[in-house]
Amino acid sequence: MTTIKLDADFYQQDALVVAQKLIGKLLVRRLQGTEVICKIVETEAYIGPEDKGCHAYQNKRTKRTEAMFTSGGHAYIYVIYGMYYCFNVVASVKDKPEAVLIRAVEPIAGIDIIRENRAIKSMKIAALTNGPGKLCQALNIDKKLNGYNLISEDELYLTGDNTDQDYQLVATKRINIDYAEDYKDKPWRFYHQGNPFVSKL
DNA sequence: CCTGCGATCGTCT
């Protein structure tokens, strides 16, 4: 298939724009000599200094958040609950910490490899990739890829090839950020309506 | 279908 990588112009927009445009785009991960491909069906935007739900609230700059301050088009990957990883796409320009959390994807190609990576009893296919920690496990995404360049490298990247344009985009509040006070109810979570791989309705 | 709970540890204070 033709692979048209998303470029710097795409990533260096506001996280709110990137988060919405990423729905329906393809996430490509090179594993075992083949390309495992998933369609993005759910995202959340986190917006730098103003957002109390963002790790980089008030431009907080630590070893963990450093990747958020790179230019749009890099990966921001962190450990959550001591056991799982979350994969974000950095948006906006250098030194403006904005990112889009990829919360759920739908497997398109290479599902056998995804199954290998996800040892669970459940027979439900949706359980393979319907959550941020799950999709990282499914695609073997971990901290080694923190700061990875999604524009110029080939192990992990995104493409604009859409398998279908025919979906409704829904905006709701973000998941599990009850501590974020007046920012916890901002409608900055986006998903492909009705897609069975979305983590929560 | 839904709710509750324990696991587990890197990161920051």
Place this chain on the structure above:
DNA sequence: GACGATCGCAGGA
């Protein structure tokens, strides 16, 4: 020393 942008399983309806 405390917490968290989560997950899988058990148990009940």
